[in-house]
Amino acid sequence: MSATDTREVSVYAGASILFGRVLTNYRNSPGLFAITLAAPLGMMLLFGFVFGGALAGGGDATAYRAYLVPGVLVLVAAMGLTSTASTVNADLHSGFTDRLRALPLSPAAAPAGFALAETVVGVLALALMSGAGYLLGWRVDATLGEVAAAIALLLAFRWVLAWLGIALGTAIKDEQALQQAAPMIFGALMFSNVFVPAATMPTGVATIAEWNPVSAIVAALRTLLGSDPAASAGAWRTQHPVLAAWLWIAALFALSAPLAIRRYASSA
DSSP states (O other), X not given: OOHHHHHHHHHHHHHHHHHHHHHHHHHHOHHHHHHHHHHHHHHHHIIIIXXXXXXXXXXXXXXXXXXXXXXXXXHXXXXXXXXXXXXXXXXXXXXXXXXXXXXXXXXXXXXXXXXXXXXXXXXXXXXXXXXXXXXXXXXXXXXXXXXXXXXXXXXXXXXXXHHHXXXXXXXXXXXXXXXXXXXXXXXXXXXXXXXXXXXXXXHHHHHHHHTOHHHHHHHHHHHHHTOOTTTTOSSHHHHSHHHHHHHHHHHHHHXXXXXXXXHHHHOO
């Protein structure tokens, strides 16, 4: 067997170990999964039904809910960042990561399995939230191809954030510090167009929201699902939201994957 074959087996073995372990962890601790859904679902109910009429300018709140749900779906995918970071950090403190490093595995194997498992969990979370949105009156005005493209975009974003979560969980070794950083991360996600268009915000805040990667994914999803009232206006990234979203995903992956592999293999 060549060196290349050995490396391929090692990548598969390590990815399989982490994939199965993460899914087992969620099955044994369903509260972790519930926490991922609780905040976005609460916000969808709050903004869609309590504030919906006001945010719709006194108009049809149903139209606002159609605008809101794609943003909440992206928020669900984005919140997986903190859950991934917390799980990786817990593995560091339990010694599980050290045991993995003792095995003849490729450095990319364990993080890849971790990211894949978190993405699979994200599929279930996004499916449940989509069902909740449907029950609340959200409908998709798109072709089958556009829906498939929207699903691919959401899963790619969740995949990239899993890698970023691995890097974050290994970089912040103090568990309490990571817990304190979680609200800050959530706050950063909120500086986006999830709930209202960036154009309605003060100039400085609007600039931050427009350059937030979350805003790019949300704008692309709304365009693909037919619920973006302001597409093809403004800057280039606004005129081409889907392309801009994929460029953000590629850039985040190029930054986070090598960092996650290096930190996971060497952090102590």
